Amino acid sequence: MAEEKKEERTSHVQFIVKKDKLEVGKELVSLLNKISHDSIESEGTCRVAISGGSFPNILGQGLKEMVQNDKEKTPIDFSKWKVFWADERCVTLDDKESSYLGYEKEILAALQYKDSFNQLKTLPVPKAFPIDNIKEILKDEPLTDAKIAKLTPKLAEMYTSKLLGEFKGGNQSADAPTKKWYPSLDAVCLGMGPDGHTASLFPTHRLLESQNVIDFIVDSPKPPPNRITMTLPVLACSKYVIFVVTGKEKANIVKDIHNSYKSNEKSSQYPAGLVTLQSKGKVIWLLDKDAGEGLKDAKI
Numbered sequence: 100m101a102e103e104k105k106e107e108r109t110s111h112v113q114f115i116v117k118k119d120k121l122e123v124g125k126e127l128v129s130l131l132n133k134i135s136h137d138s139i140e141s142e143g144t145c146r147v148a149i150s151g152g153s154f155p156n157i158l159g160q161g162l163k164e165m166v167q168n169d170k171e172k173t174p175i176d177f178s179k180w181k182v183f184w185a186d187e188r189c190v191t192l193d194d195k196e197s198s199y200l201g202y203e204k205e206i207l208a209a210l211q212y213k214d215s216f217n218q219l220k221t222l223p224v225p226k227a228f229p230i231d232n233i234k235e236i237l238k239d240e241p242l243t244d245a246k247i248a249k250l251t252p253k254l255a256e257m258y259t260s261k262l263l264g265e266f267k268g269g270n271q272s273a274d275a276p277t278k279k280w281y282p283s284l285d286a287v288c289l290g291m292g293p294d295g296h297t298a299s300l301f302p303t304h305r306l307l308e309s310q311n312v313i314d315f316i317v318d319s320p321k322p323p324p325n326r327i328t329m330t331l332p333v334l335a336c337s338k339y340v341i342f343v344v345t346g347k348e349k350a351n352i353v354k355d356i357h358n359s360y361k362s363n364e365k366s367s368q369y370p371a372g373l374v375t376l377q378s379k380g381k382v383i384w385l386l387d388k389d390a391g392e393g394l395k396d397a398k399i
């Protein structure tokens with residue numbers, strides 16, 4: 100079956116629609132391959148932030164295909180990568196809600212293959228920067244939501260230091276209105292919930308106004324309640340923002356954000372729309388047919 104693809108090129112926002120999740124994953128890998136080559140060539144490293152939810156599985160599917168095509172090496176030099184989290188749920192690293200666990204189970208697992216002697220081999224993997232281990236910090240204390248809520252501001256602070264520690268000596272972006280400096284990641288990979296939230300930035304939440312680098316939320320409308328997240332100014336300073344969005348339930352919001360961008364609106368009621376409109380880098384929306392169905396009416 101011929102691949103269904105609609106593509107639109109504009110100055111800084113692009114919407115790409117693929118047939119299904121696997122094709123979205125493959126396109127994502129090809130985009131990251133290009134970004135990785137350019138960043139490693141110019142800076143010797145590639146600093147990428149990833150998301151939780153459905154994202155690790157979609158990237159994992161694309162990576163599996165890539166590894167199957169060439170088992171001994173991959174075109175992407177992951178040994179030069181540094182991986183951060185655009186947001187993370189404040190749970191233990193082995194909790195099923197942990198985005199870090201998703202990374203291990205879907206992304207790292209995709210970089211393994213069996214050689215001709217049936218031996219399990221692992222390709223070079225990125226250096227990962229997960230949130231600090233809650234179990235180690237709280238030692239024998241019970242891991243209740245209330246206990247973790249108290250720790251969450253500290254986790255955001257520690258993650259800010261972790262992130263900024265990797266941007267010493269430049270490579271930051273000045274945010275004009277605030278004159279504050281934010282790290283400029285090579286790429287941030289985001290998802291979008293059916294309410295238009297992205298990372299852990301939820302519609303109408305006070306965090307949308309945050310000027311911090313990493314902020315925290317202890318009343319997330321989507322469980323678990325305690326999370327840390329990159330803020331709008333950090334996301335907007337990334338060289339590339341890649342939204343990876345699948346499923347019919349998101350089609351109307353995708354359409355709305357597409358229309359806001361096309362009609363030059365300055366604001367959006369959706370956090371994912373705010374990132375799109377405020378971004379200083381390139382924004383790419385990678386959609387499956389279901390999430391992109393509302394774009395049919397737009398002249399693509």
Ligand SMILES: O=C1O[C@H](COP(=O)(O)O)[C@@H](O)[C@H](O)[C@H]1O
Nearest residue numbers: 150151152153154290291292298
């Ligand atoms: O809670 C979260 O949700 C969003 C969207 O998830 P998805 O499963 O609908 O793709 C995700 O991007 C974010 O990282 C996560 O914490």
